Amino acid sequence: AKAAGRNTLAFFDPEMQVRLQARARLEADLRQALPKGELRLYYQPQVDERGVVIGVEALVRWQHPVRGQVSPGEFIPLAEENRLIVAIGHWVLETACRQLAAWAADPARSALSLSVNVSPRQFREPDFVDRVLETLEATGAPASRLKLEVTESLLLEARDEARSRMLELRARGVGFALDDFGTGYSSLAYLKRLPLDQLKIDQSFVRDLLEDEASEAIVASTIALAQSLKLEVVAEGVETEAQRAWLLAHGCRAFQGYLFGRPVAVEALELDA
Ligand code: C2E
Ligand code: CA
Ligand code: CA
Ligand code: CA
Numbered sequence: 001a002k003a004a005g006r007n008t009l010a011f012f013d014p015e016m017q018v019r020l021q022a023r024a025r026l027e028a029d030l031r032q033a034l035p036k037g038e039l040r041l042y043y044q045p046q047v048d049e050r051g052v053v054i055g056v057e058a059l060v061r062w063q064h065p066v067r068g069q070v071s072p073g074e075f076i077p078l079a080e081e082n083r084l085i086v087a088i089g090h091w092v093l094e095t096a097c098r099q100l101a102a103w104a105a106d107p108a109r110s111a112l113s114l115s116v117n118v119s120p121r122q123f124r125e126p127d128f129v130d131r132v133l134e135t136l137e138a139t140g141a142p143a144s145r146l147k148l149e150v151t152e153s154l155l156l157e158a159r160d161e162a163r164s165r166m167l168e169l170r171a172r173g174v175g176f177a178l179d180d181f182g183t184g185y186s187s188l189a190y191l192k193r194l195p196l197d198q199l200k201i202d203q204s205f206v207r208d209l210l211e212d213e214a215s216e217a218i219v220a221s222t223i224a225l226a227q228s229l230k231l232e233v234v235a236e237g238v239e240t241e242a243q244r245a246w247l248l249a250h251g252c253r254a255f256q257g258y259l260f261g262r263p264v265a266v267e268a269l270e271l272d273a
Contacts (some may be wrong), residue, residue, distance in 0.1 A: 027082060029064060030075055034087055038063050041095045042263035045271070046234055046256045053271050055113040055147070057256065058096040060088065061261045065191055080121050089122035090131065097141035099266060105143050109271060113149040114178060120154035124161075128169050136172075143173035147198065150176060152184025155194060163194055170195045177234070182218055191229055199226045199253075203237020206257070209246050216246075223251045 033039055039062055045180070046055040062070040079085040095251050096116045103109035122128065154160050155178075166176055177198035178191075182205060191199075201222050208215035219235070226233035235247045238257030247255065261270065 003186040006160060011096075016273075023078070026070075026075070027078055028098050030062070030079060030084055033062055033064075034084075034091055038065070039067065039088065040101070040265065041092060042082060043099075043266055044256060044263040045261045045269065046254055047260045048255075049253050051260070053112065055115060056148070056269070057263075058092060058099075058117070058269075060117075061263075079121055083121065085119050085121050086125055089119060090135075092116060093132065093135050094139065096135060097135050097139040100141040100145055102141045104140075112271070113145045113147055113175070114141075115149050116181065117149045118154075120230050121150065122273070123150060123154055123165070129165050132174065133172060143169075144175075146173075147175040147177050149179040149200070151179050152181070152190075155190050159190065159193075168197050180236075181222060188225070191225070193232075196231055198232040198234060200256075201233065201235045201252075203257070204246070205238045206235050206243055207239070209243050219247070220250050223247075227251060228231065263264065 004022040011097045021060065029135050039060055042059045042061050043093065044059060045053045046057065048054050060072050060076070062072070062075055064070045076088075079088050093116055096114055098114075099168065100114040103114070118260050125131070132146075132148075135141075150162075150166075170176065175197040176195060177200055178194075178196050179200050181201045182197045201219055205215045205219050205222075209219060210216075223233055232254060233252055234254040234256055235243075235252050236256050238247065238255045238259050240259060243257075244255055244259060
């Protein structure tokens with residue numbers, strides 16, 4: 001069976017082989033990205049109904065020396081598979097918290113909250129809670145301004161463990177947002193069980209507003225659900241004034257999307273209305 005297995009390599013789909021090689025190369029490069037300083041943190045504003053910036057989401061970027069900017073949609077899943085996400089996640093958290101500490105020290109910025117994406121693998125690391133608390137302490141960032149964005153998949157996998165970790169961090173003031181709401185295997189039961197502060201309506205639903213009645217129904221009921229559970233709700237991927245107006249009319253009070261600002265380097269971030 002082993003010999004046959006080896007022989008099949010000769011009949012390997014050449015296209016697939018090219019793709020696997022490209023992936024292996026990308027993975028090797030990604031291993032070097034952190035020590036070589038190729039990662040950057042970008043920031044995208046979140047605004048209230050008046051357009052005032054109330055928060056910022058940190059989004060990682062990889063400036064590849066040859067390929068240019070590689071999308072996190074491409075390298076984060078890769079990093080998840082090989083555990084590089086843990087080191088990348090630490091770097092993101094530390095960089096974000098340093099920025100948050102700088103904002104907190106500036107009276108004009110001190111109310112800003114900073115949202116950081118946490119991948120399931122990173123969250124499951126045994127020392128995750130300690131890492132977050134140590135990072136807050138080392139950087140001087142206020143815990144009450146830090147929001148960790150988690151996804152439904154994480155909550156399904158290790159529910160009790162996830163819950164106790166969230167409770168531990170929450171007790172220190174750290175907030176939690178449920179990212180990409182509606183795209184996972186939603187069980188509404190965990191919304192009640194988990195210490196969440198915010199629901200983020202996935203951009204796939206926002207994109208189809210005013211075009212697709214099903215998306216409108218999902219978004220409207222998500223907003224209503226969030227309100228009745230006393231959770232903040234943020235609509236992601238808001239690109240048009242028509243989408244914003246629709247969301248506002250249905251009770252959404254916080255928005256994120258290209259209409260208000262793309263993710264940019266901190267120097268380019270416009271925080272004043
Ligand atoms: P996400 O957390 O759902 O982030 C929102 C994504 O939507 C970002 O893509 C953002 O640039 C994009 N976006 C924002 N506004 C608009 C809009 O109006 N229209 C459209 N079409 N897109 C918009 P990005 O930066 O490419 O990140 C993709 C995903 O990669 C993120 O999705 C998140 O899951 C992951 N990611 C990014 N940074 C990190 C990180 O530091 N750690 C982890 N674990 N994951 C990250
Ligand atoms: Ca996010
Ligand atoms: Ca999202
Ligand atoms: Ca997403």
